[in-house]
Amino acid sequence: MTDQPTPMMAQYLAIREANPGALLFYRMGDFYEMFFDDAVAAAAALDIALTKRGTHLGEPIPMCGVPVHAAESYLLTLIRKGFRVAIAEQTEDPAEAKKRGSKSVVARDVVRLVTPGTLTEESLLEARRHNYLAAFVVVRDEGALAWVDISTGAFSVMDCPLPRLAPELARLAPREVLSCDTGLEDLIAEAGAAMTDLHASAFDSGAGARRLCALYGVETLDGFGTFTRAELSAMGAIVDYLEMTQKGRLPLLRPPLRERAGGAMQIDAATRRNLELTQALSGGREGSLLAAIDRTVTAPGARLLERRIGAPSRDLALIAARHDAVAALSGDARLLADLRAALSRVPDMDRALSRLALDRGGPRDLAAIRAGLTQGAAIAARLPGDAPQVLRDAARDLVGHDDLVALLDQALVAEPPLLARDGGFVAEGFDADLDQTRRLRDEGRGVIAGMQADYAAQAGIPGLKIKHNNVLGYFIETTTTHAERMRAMPDRFIHRQTTANQIRFTTVELSELETRILNARDRALEIERAVFDRLRAAILDRAALIGQAARALAEIDLAGAFADLASGEGWVRPRIDDSRAFVIDGGRHPVVERALRRKAESFVANDCDLTKGTTPAIWLLTGPNMAGKSTFLRQNALIAVLAQAGAFVPARAAHIGLVSQLFSRVGAADDLARGRSTFMVEMVETAAILNQADDRALVILDEIGRGTSTWDGLSIAWAVMEHLQAANRCRALFATHYHEMTALSAKLDGVENATVAVREWEGEVIFLHEVRKGAADRSYGVQVARLAGLPASVVDRARTVLDALESGERQSARPMALIDDLPLFRAAPPPAPKARPLDDRLKAVHPDALSPREALDLIYELKALSEETRP
Structure with missing residues (x-):
């Protein structure tokens, strides 16, 4: 005889079957309960107790639960561990169920499916980062990528051929990607996103267009722009997925913004990783360019900064307008201080607005809109009428909300509670x-x-x-x-x-x-x-204008942050034009300089000129390890990023012809999971550069060919250099230890030699960190090995081998013959400690027992011992 499930358990199993692929949070009073395999998985992931409740098919039913009031913290843990969670709430009053009979079950249904890309709760999101949900599709060899942040309403789409997918995912760093192509799993996982496999029907372009029209209440999308079939498919899939996960309660999405190809500097995934634009190689934010320069005082301003650094503009007029705003604020210290003080009191209106639209908001979200609009009006009044266009446009979007602010002021207490059900948020005298x-x-x-x-x-x-x-x-x-x-x-x-x-x-x-x-x-x-509900409706009626005000505040915040950075760090306005110039006077690495300042050390500034007449130049950089070659390479790339992102730059002066693409091959790493050695990764990244870089690109390469034999590596590096000069015709910095390559400066037009200077003193190497014209004749690797702490016997042996090889090279002898003639290394016992008579004599002295005469005699004795033992 088999167990018959109870009515409640039958309801649970029915809801569970209707929501496959997600853990089911089943509301029972003040707890969300989980049963069967869900309970086992959740208990392990959350480190909570696994209990039992009744039996099913003769077996005990595993069970665990989490309190409703603390559910958000548990949800965050589950989402970070790759789970999706279906929230099943009680949809009727338990008293109504009792009226139907003692065996009646309270009606329940899933009200929301929580996934990595659909979070809106403040506690589940990083305030200073976007939380993107993306969708990618290929329709008849035409690819498109759409992405949305439902916590802010930002909605964008772009034409995206498959080869461009990895770079774009690296730029956006979405949390979740929708696709009907299971072959993209590895690529999406490499970008750090969770892939959600949808049926191909979700990407139907016709259905997508209808979904979008229904969402925005229009008959045609022509007012938003012209979209390809693939773009409509990707956007439609996102809307369809949101309808499914939010159970018909769609977020407040802005009209889709179509990003045009070529609107931003192209930066591939490897370059973003190598340059540590938004994330350090260690995995955290600290140590990245973003962390070093982030002086924004609002969360929307911080998110805008990340977008600008991730996609520097290629629009000269727009870059100049942004520089104008920074210049105006950095030149008026009092105005800048007043604006930043007011901005520090601005809450995150974007996310408050989104929660209200999804009916997940509370009284504090109403108060956030009130505070944001109030401060916005004060900021607009503070900006002068002759401010640069960027600031004037922002000021215009901050006014006109007086009626709504007055309503919210009358209706709300100064400090409302978190939840509407707690009451006490309506001010006395309003009703x-x-x-x-x-x-x-x-x-x-x-x-x-x-x-x-x-x-x-x-x-x-x-x-x-x-x-x-x-x-x-x-x-x-x-x-x-x-x-x-x-x-x-x-x-x-x-x-x-x-x-x-x-x-x-x-x-x-x-x-x-x-x-x-x-x-x-x-x-x-x-x-x-x-x-x-009345106040929420009043806010949502003006949602578009409030969204504009929120974006205006973010724009002012970012301009103010860049101005504070420029005035505080001595950064200068770069000259950006349509030439192919690249001239940096006294450039500095913003991240390294910040780290050195913490240690009370100064950064050595260096010049860089990648323009030879009207022709782009390539610098061939030689010099020892640890001298600062990689820092020099990276700092020039970062200066280009900062300049086109709208910031001033760490230099005495800078003239940069618009950079269309930025490529970096710096550092060494393997990819064992995909069967790639360090050298293979290096070659794949180098191939991508040579196949894509155009004549407006900026390329930085470090140690090409070092992962293979000397002559193979030199041959590859030589050929790469020639290709950059002859085929790509781009601006480049090429660092190498192959000193033979310095001969190329006499053979290739535009190629110049530069070196990082060092000084030798009494067998020691001193790094000056100065980049000068010319070529290095040594790498000083043995000296660096000694500094790294290799045993002295190993360093001495390395010097012996090096001297023999260099001597043989001058005599044109075969390297192997020289090596054969070298006696093998023998591990010698540690040397006996040297006699130290001076130390021994001092140990025998008892100062308190000495008379003045004896003390004087002792000084003469010690002086004599010191002279005898001096080498």
């Missing part, structure tokens, strides 16, 4: 009915206190209390010791409950008063909820 109901509720508390005093006097029990709980309501409580006095007055006190140490009573008056008070409390909450 007369609410004020009257509150008086009844609050005066009832005073009446209860007076009634308690009367009952205590009547019964002669000073410790008698009137209490309240959700089961009994109001009741009179006393100890068992005094209960007989109250039992002696049965007409007055009616027994309700006996516990271990307390006896509980009620009276007719207390029950009647409880009814009036409870009705007043519920009525007050009902009125406040109606006020909340």
Whole structure:
């Protein structure tokens, strides 16, 4: 005989079957419960207790649960560990279920599917980073990528051939990618995103167009631009997925913005990783360019900064306009300080607006809109009328919200609670009915206190209390010791409950008063909820204008952050034009300089000129390890990124012809999971550069060919250099230890030699970190090995081998013959400690026992010993 599932368990299994691929949070009172395999997986992931509840098919049912009030923290853990969670809430009052019979189950249904790309809760999101949901599709050899941040409403799409997918995912860093092509799993995982496999029908372009029209309430999308079939398919898939996960409650999405090809500097995934633009190689934010320059004071400003650094503009007019705004603010210290002080009080209106649109908001989100618009109006009034265009446009979007701000000011208290169901967020005097109901509720508390005093006097029990709980309501409580006095007055006190140490009573008056008070409390909450809905509707009616104001505040914040950076760090405005120049005077690495400053050390600035007449130049950079070649390469690339992102740059002066593409091959790493050695990774990245770089690109290469044999590596590096000069015709910095390549400067037009200077002193190598014209003749690898702490015997042996090889090279001898002639290394026992008579004599001295004459004699004796033992 098999177990028949209980009605509740039958309901659970039905909901679970309708939501495959997700853990089911099944609401039972104050807990979300999980059963069967979901419970086993969740208990392990959350490190919570796994219990049992009943049986199914003869086996105990595993069970675990999490409190509803703490569910967000558990959700965050599950999402970070790759789970999706379906939230099943009670959709009716339990009292209604009881009316249908004792075996009736409270109606439940999934109200939301929580996935990595659909988070909106403040506690689940990083305030200073976007949380993108992306969709990629190929329709008849035409690819498109769409992405949305439902926590802010930002919605974008672009034409994206398959080869461009990896670079774009690296730029956007989405949390979740929708696709119907399972062959993209590895590529998407490499970008750090979770892939959600959708059926191909979700990417139907016709259905996608209809979904978008319905979303925006239009008959045609022509007003938003012209979209390809692939772009409509990708956007439609996102809307379809949001309808499914949000159960029809769509977020407030802005009209889709179509990014045009060539609008931003092209930066591939390897370059972003090598340059540590937004994330350090260690995996965290600290140590990245973004962390070093982020002086924004608002979360939307920080997210805008990340977008600008990730996609520097190629629009000369736009770059100049942004530089104008930075220049104006950096030149007016008082205005800048006032703006940044006001901005620091601006909440995240974008995310508050999104939560309100999804009906997940609370009173504090209303207050956030009020505070943001209030500060926005003050900031607009502070900006001068002759401010640069970027600031004037922002100021224009910050005004015109006076009526809404006045409504919110009248309606809300200064510090509202988090949840609307808690009440207490509507200001006194806003709603007369609410004020009257509150008086009844609050005066009832005073009446209860007076009634308690009367009952205590009547019964002669000073410790008698009137209490309240959700089961009994109001009741009179006393100890068992005094209960007989109250039992002696049965007409007055009616027994309700006996516990271990307390006896509980009620009276007719207390029950009647409880009814009036409870009705007043519920009525007050009902009125406040109606006020909340009214205020929410007023905000959503102006959602588009509020969104514009939020973006304007982010723009001002970023301009102010760049201005603060420029004035505080001595950065200068770069000259950006349509030439192919690249001239940096006294450039510095912003991240390294910041780290050195913390250690009270200074950074050595260096010049870089990749322009030879009107022709782009290539610098062939030689010099020892640890001298700063990689730092020099990276700092020039970062200066280009900063300049086109709209910031000033760390240099004395900079003239940069617009950079269309930025490529970097710096550092060494393998990719064992895909069967790639360090050298293979290096060659793949180099191939991508040579196949894609155009004549407006900036390329930095470090140690090409070092992962293979000397002559193979030199041959590859030589050929790569020639290709960059002859085929790509781009600006480049090429660092190498192959000194033979310095001969190319005499053979190839535009190629110049540069070296990082060092100085030798008494066998030591001193790194000057200065880049000069010319070529290095040595790499000083043995000296660097000694600095790294290699055993002295190994360093000495390396010097012996090096001297023999260099001597043989000058005599044109075969390297192998020289190596054959070298005696093999022998591990020698550690040398015996040297005699130290001076130390021994000092140890034998007892200063307190010496007379003045003996002390003087000792000084002469020690001086003589010192001269005898001096080498």
